[in-house]
Amino acid sequence: MIKNSFLFTVLFVFLSCNVKKKPASIISNSSIKSNVNNVIDAWHKAAANANYEDYFNLMTKDGVFIGTDATENWKNKDFKAFSKPYFDKGKAWSFTPLERNVYISNDKNIIWFDELLDTQMKICRGSGVLKKENNRWKIAHYVLSITIPNDQVKTIVAMKKHNDSLLITKKSDKWLKGD
Secondary structure, three states: OHHHHHHHHHHHHHHHHHOOOOOOOOOOHHHHHHHHHHHHHHHHHHHHOOOHHHHHHOEEEEEEEEOOOOOOEEEHHHHHHHHHHHHHOOOOOOOEEEEEEEEEOOOOOEEEEEEEEEEOOEEEEEEEEEEEEOOEEEEEEEEEEEOOOHHHHHHHHHHHHHHHHHHHHHHHHHHHHOO
């Protein structure tokens, strides 16, 4: 009897220690989406208002911004340096969302989104990834693309053919060398 009680106690203690605690409050997807939409909207607003600090505080330290030009793949530090003169002039860029889709990973640790934007370049598409940094959602990766109507693609391709050919040669050579 004492042997069974001892085994039961050991088993009970062992199981109690290995039970994962559930979070105190389970955050709903709609709450996360609302929070994420607020972050993205504040990020766009900071750019429109040329608020450099607010804008970059909404990005992760290792964030990446990929612009519309094929050469624009900015790490956060480089993007800050590139952007600073625009913000200092009091006019950065203004992106107004027309629609946005927000997606949440099953473990609620990663967010990705796409959005259609009204910009100074007319309609653009943005897409990105947010992750938590110091318990706050921040933009870790953002891609901005100019949308091109399908019936105008041939015209646009012809316009950029020369520049693209030069860049393709440069990038191909660099890729083949392993740089």
